[in-house]
Amino acid sequence: MTPKIARFLATAQPATPCLVVDVDRVEENFHALRRALPLAQIYYAVKANPAAPVLSRLVGLDSHFDAASWEEVAMCLRAGAPATAISFGNTIKKVSAIRSAYAAGVRLYAFDCEEELEKLAENAPGSRVYCRVLVENEGADWPLSRKFGTSVEAAGALMRRAGALGLDPYGLSFHVGSQQRTTVAYEAAIARVGMLFTDLRDSGVDVRMLNLGGGFPVSYREEVPEIDAFGHAIMGAMTRVFGNALPEMIIEPGRFIVGDAGVVSSEVVLVSRRPTPSAPADPPRWVYLDIGRFGGLAETEGEAIRYRIATPHDGGPSGPVTIAGPTCDGADVLYDRAAYRLPLALRGGERVELLATGAYVSTYASQSFNGFAPLAEHYI
Amino acid sequence: MTPKIARFLATAQPATPCLVVDVDRVEENFHALRRALPLAQIYYAVKANPAAPVLSRLVGLDSHFDAASWEEVAMCLRAGAPATAISFGNTIKKVSAIRSAYAAGVRLYAFDCEEELEKLAENAPGSRVYCRVLVENEGADWPLSRKFGTSVEAAGALMRRAGALGLDPYGLSFHVGSQQRTTVAYEAAIARVGMLFTDLRDSGVDVRMLNLGGGFPVSYREEVPEIDAFGHAIMGAMTRVFGNALPEMIIEPGRFIVGDAGVVSSEVVLVSRRPTPSAPADPPRWVYLDIGRFGGLAETEGEAIRYRIATPHDGGPSGPVTIAGPTCDGADVLYDRAAYRLPLALRGGERVELLATGAYVSTYASQSFNGFAPLAEHYI
Numbered sequence: 001m002t003p004k005i006a007r008f009l010a011t012a013q014p015a016t017p018c019l020v021v022d023v024d025r026v027e028e029n030f031h032a033l034r035r036a037l038p039l040a041q042i043y044y045a046v047k048a049n050p051a052a053p054v055l056s057r058l059v060g061l062d063s064h065f066d067a068a069s070w071e072e073v074a075m076c077l078r079a080g081a082p083a084t085a086i087s088f089g090n091t092i093k094k095v096s097a098i099r100s101a102y103a104a105g106v107r108l109y110a111f112d113c114e115e116e117l118e119k120l121a122e123n124a125p126g127s128r129v130y131c132r133v134l135v136e137n138e139g140a141d142w143p144l145s146r147k148f149g150t151s152v153e154a155a156g157a158l159m160r161r162a163g164a165l166g167l168d169p170y171g172l173s174f175h176v177g178s179q180q181r182t183t184v185a186y187e188a189a190i191a192r193v194g195m196l197f198t199d200l201r202d203s204g205v206d207v208r209m210l211n212l213g214g215g216f217p218v219s220y221r222e223e224v225p226e227i228d229a230f231g232h233a234i235m236g237a238m239t240r241v242f243g244n245a246l247p248e249m250i251i252e253p254g255r256f257i258v259g260d261a262g263v264v265s266s267e268v269v270l271v272s273r274r275p276t277p278s279a280p281a282d283p284p285r286w287v288y289l290d291i292g293r294f295g296g297l298a299e300t301e302g303e304a305i306r307y308r309i310a311t312p313h314d315g316g317p318s319g320p321v322t323i324a325g326p327t328c329d330g331a332d333v334l335y336d337r338a339a340y341r342l343p344l345a346l347r348g349g350e351r352v353e354l355l356a357t358g359a360y361v362s363t364y365a366s367q368s369f370n371g372f373a374p375l376a377e378h379y380i
Numbered sequence: 381m382t383p384k385i386a387r388f389l390a391t392a393q394p395a396t397p398c399l400v401v402d403v404d405r406v407e408e409n410f411h412a413l414r415r416a417l418p419l420a421q422i423y424y425a426v427k428a429n430p431a432a433p434v435l436s437r438l439v440g441l442d443s444h445f446d447a448a449s450w451e452e453v454a455m456c457l458r459a460g461a462p463a464t465a466i467s468f469g470n471t472i473k474k475v476s477a478i479r480s481a482y483a484a485g486v487r488l489y490a491f492d493c494e495e496e497l498e499k500l501a502e503n504a505p506g507s508r509v510y511c512r513v514l515v516e517n518e519g520a521d522w523p524l525s526r527k528f529g530t531s532v533e534a535a536g537a538l539m540r541r542a543g544a545l546g547l548d549p550y551g552l553s554f555h556v557g558s559q560q561r562t563t564v565a566y567e568a569a570i571a572r573v574g575m576l577f578t579d580l581r582d583s584g585v586d587v588r589m590l591n592l593g594g595g596f597p598v599s600y601r602e603e604v605p606e607i608d609a610f611g612h613a614i615m616g617a618m619t620r621v622f623g624n625a626l627p628e629m630i631i632e633p634g635r636f637i638v639g640d641a642g643v644v645s646s647e648v649v650l651v652s653r654r655p656t657p658s659a660p661a662d663p664p665r666w667v668y669l670d671i672g673r674f675g676g677l678a679e680t681e682g683e684a685i686r687y688r689i690a691t692p693h694d695g696g697p698s699g700p701v702t703i704a705g706p707t708c709d710g711a712d713v714l715y716d717r718a719a720y721r722l723p724l725a726l727r728g729g730e731r732v733e734l735l736a737t738g739a740y741v742s743t744y745a746s747q748s749f750n751g752f753a754p755l756a757e758h759y760i
Binding site: 047050068071074089093094112113114119134146147148177178271273275290327364365366369373 | 426427430447448449450451452454455469470472473474475492493494495496499514517522523524526527528530531533534557558647649650651652653654655656666668670674678681704706707708709710711712713728729743744745746747748749750751752753754
């Protein structure tokens with residue numbers, strides 16, 4: 001938690017649940033990533049947090065933007081981004097969305113299959129396109145495999161087809177999975193997709209760009225490598241494949257830019273020991289918060305993303321807990337098998353903070369499940 | 381799909397994705413359940429679909445209401461329900477929510493632990509309370525186990541404590557899990573909780589009500605028993621335990637009342653064959669819709685709830701598909717292992733309908749994940 005967020009929570013005491021984002025930290029993260037990978041153009045993954053104060057700050061830093069929908073394209077434009085700084089990075093796009101983006105001036109589109117390419121040729125003629133290649137997602141806490149990306153073989157054919165359809169076969173992309181904790185995932189993907197890249201170039205396709213996707217991790221409960229380690233590994237792999245003739249490079253960070261800039265403040269609704277037939281003598285302790293899987297913490301599905309939790313009693317004696325959300329839904333359990341411990345002194349009515357929750361929280365929140373409003377947001 | 385919904389979709393051609401609910405079917409379902417269990421007071425589970433037209437129609441039928449939050453209590457009051465017809469059924473309640481409900485006149489509350497009981501004694505003095513007992517959820521497609529409910533032994537002690545705290549130890553409740561497809565689950569739970577009920581009554585606790593919860597199923601892809609079968613099984617079990625001295629009975633249907641009254645209309649965004657290393661010769665077919673797990677179809681998590689899907693090509697040759705949502709999130713896959721088949725003629729741009737989607741869809745929708753607005757709703 002940044003000092004600015006700590007001060008805000010202490011003085012403003014905002015109603016819970018709420019998300020507080022330190023926009024200065026967003027800027028610091030942007031600079032850190034730019035330093036780690038100075039040759040890569042940063043396209044901020046808007047879906048991680050599309051709040052206007054975040055987008056405006058990044059526009060001021062000359063960031064580019066990776067949009068998942070026409071609506072996200074429009075958000076970037078409203079924040080002052082030029083259309084030329086926007087990539088429509090979703091491989092699954094409605095025709096109406098392509099048309100709107102093209103009319104607004106967007107000229108860079110992702111695809112991974114013939115059908116999408118034909119939609120682009122018809123509705124975004126002449127645009128630069130890049131083909132997403134499926135790569136391994138091992139090491140990622142929130143993997144993306146199988147839904148997106150095509151094989152190396154199919155990608156080659158699609159890139160040639162793009163040119164034939166009057167599109168500009170600009171580049172190739174991959175994604176190693178979100179919250180990717182290993183640098184070797186990027187190295188392996190660059191080696192694999194880089195070989196296709198050079199093959200295409202050698203065969204006369206005018207491919208110029210490699211999009212390395214996002215996935216750069218944030219320290220949640222477990223520490224992750226520093227961003228410089230990713231920068232170093234990536235540039236090493238790029239040099240091994242391309243030597244001095246480096247292609248244009250794009251990265252699409254989302255989580256890394258906003259994740260640790262945000263904190264969710266939550267009220268403990270209830271602490272109870274729940275008698276169970278399996279452990280009658282030592283009933284497990286449950287802590288219920290006023291935010292859960294349907295209030296924004298969707299990435300706790302399968303206990304994939306494990307946020308650090310700060311309480312007023314940290315340092316005191318602690319014990320194992322199951323942590324759940326406030327709804328009547330049995331699926332609304334955050335952590336049961338992930339061996340969380342919280343202070344034994346914790347009581348209903350107290351406030352806790354879920355750290356590094358700036359990414360993939362605000363927009364995921366259900367609009368009103370169980371009647372609960374989406375969490376409030378404060379950008380400071 | 382009801383004829384009224386079919387007509388509306390054909391003539392209005394509403395923008396997709398959208399939910400269309402036939403409020404007359406809501407009323408029919410209410411009557412069917414009342415006929416099947418005439419001795420039970422129906423408390424509609426508001427969380428299944430809290431839309432004002434649904435609540436107003438049910439108010440007109442003298443339904444009671446099961447609210448999961450103060451916000452849901454307020455929705456019922458706005459729809460014209462008297463406070464005396466509302467149960468605050470969530471066992472996890474903020475103190476501020478209890479106070480608001482009490483001030484509004486709500487006098488019926490669920491609990492399942494000592495801490496919650498003390499909150500109720502202090503903030504809703506003299507109210508009728510019922511203790512939720514944990515029962516088996518086997519046979520339910522959306523089970524609720526472990527997060528709610530206490531042991532039979534603990535419930536007995538808690539009910540005595542309720543009286544000592546000045547609360548009215550009104551009843552006991554259980555929940556056999558949502559989309560419960562077996563009648564035996566109710567029979568077993570009634571036998572188990574009924575024994576505690578009679579023990580408590582025999583020992584002088586003035587317990588008068590048994591709340592059987594909800595869980596009554598809807599026919600999705602698989603057929604389920606008729607509601608009369610549930611009514612018959614429940615009344616048989618009640619008579620076996622209580623003879624002629626039946627307690628007051630409450631049921632809390634949500635899915636059964638609104639589920640098959642709604643249809644989601646969706647656009648196919650993309651149909652593609654995805655080359656995979658495991659099946660290079662016969663690449664799997666993916667169908668991407670403009671609604672997914674984060675657009676309202678949250679109950680497809682784990683492929684638990686399997687909606688029937690109608691297409692313009694039904695009856696023609698079909699083949700296996702994986703069905704996914706429109707977002708850039710790899711977790712946004714609806715059905716991959718559930719052996720869905722769709723017509724081979726299906727193409728991007730066409731409309732499909734997801735049937736029996738009136739429950740647990742509208743409010744679950746994320747407020748703007750990937751920039752997509754929550755699905756529109758039409759009540760006809």
